[in-house]
Amino acid sequence: MICEELGDTKFCILVDEAVDAGGKEKMSIVLRFVDRQGFIRERFFKIVSVPDTTSLTLKSEIVKVLSMFNLHVRNMRGQGYDGASNMSGIWNGLQAMFLAECPSAYYVHCFTHRLQLALNGAAKGVHDLCRFFSTLLLVVNFVDSSAKRKGALKAARDDEIQDLIALNTLQTGTGSNQTCTLQRPASTRWSSHFHSIKSLIELFGSTVTTLYHIMDTASLPIQGEASGILRALRTFEFVFCLIMMDKVMKVTEVLCQALQ
Template identity: 45%
Template sequence: MRGEFNGLQALIIKDCKSTYYVHCFAHRLQLALVAAAKNVTPIHQFFDRLTFIVNIVGSSCKRNDELKNAHADDIAYLIINELETGHGLNQIGTLQRAVDTPWSSHLRSLKGLIKMFSASCTVLLKIMDDGLPSQRADATTVYDEMTSFNLVFILHLMKEIMGITDILCRTLQSKSQDIINAMELVLSTKNLLQQMRDNKWDDLLVKVKSFCELQNIDIPDFNAPYINKRSRGRAHQDNFTIEHHYRIDLFYASIDSQLQEINGRFSDDAM
């Protein structure tokens, strides 16, 4: 594959001089990080829902236009309320699908949904009012999931995690590799993830709650007992609180899956 003279790399470069070869390790790391994130069941379910949201909201040119118009209205409203303006800021975009191979596409998809959350809800409400019966049913399901605290929490959690690991993934795909810089970046990525695990829970929770208040999404009582609705038969009450569920089962579990994967692939011997 990577042979400079007789490999696939040589054949492709012969026809297209501007291409360059990226070692498969970078590609494998992206796939591994995606798989590691999805090892946490709620995270796997979240990415399935994310795909469904993007498909429903952006399924046609008409809906894309409605999304952009709704987003433009949101920006105009925020500018009146002293939103920062300037060159390159507040551009009208659209939602992006996340693909497992390019890790950065997941990050862009998450950022896009956060940025266009209100506009996406506006489009869904319009579909619920004017769409065909099957479209109204799908839009109602997506809207109910989007306006849940659980989805908003995971949305912000994964955006923070992927914001850290994305830098490493991009560096490993660069045309020219600085090995010393790459090694330091691996260490800094591990440290940033560990610091997030140790110190950033309160910051994340404040950010999520602030977003929910802005979008009029109900915030659960974190001191209340956690009710497991996925148990067989009737839902039962586990012996821990809602805060325990979000902090241990989601926050810690998601970060630990990334740390475990990176530590496994960048062991002392590999470094």
């Protein structure tokens, strides 16, 4: 159906690779084109398992997929990737290989990825924010690394929700007050940091309760670790950065979504 919609017109490819839950390399291929009505369409086309992520392997697999559906490289008019050297390299990168075969297939480094790299780089240049994100990751990893701790967090959150509902300080209704967990941020995805911050703000009280519970019931080494994390979590500097970055990243999230 996608090929029928595309016809024999020009198109762009958007490609990214990632490791799945089984540890296998996967490459996703998206086609971007203008349909017969003049509207820009982006269609998720295929996921391909690849033995490695060298530019030669990726090009070979992409050409194989396109050939399978009678799509010709000569009709390619754009390439959208991240900035990794195997994708963007001007000599041996994937974009250079396709450009050599089709000079009109111009490469564009994903704008959202560029924005996220810039924001991450800027944040790392501010020492207070660098410490804040390190502490944030420490809190999430500590609580999320154990099913028992995640269960304690869920129980603490359920009790907190019941108390807030009893005090009429929490709205109720279909879909409200869903149980959530702390979100782990990814190093290059600025949006994931925003989701991590939002989840900790929502679960801040429950997280503190969980850490106190761990300090009372866990082994001595774990008690000491929980105590140190709780102390860092409750400092003025951490809470200030948590609230400030929530406000800042509400703005950058809108920009990320628009670029996406």
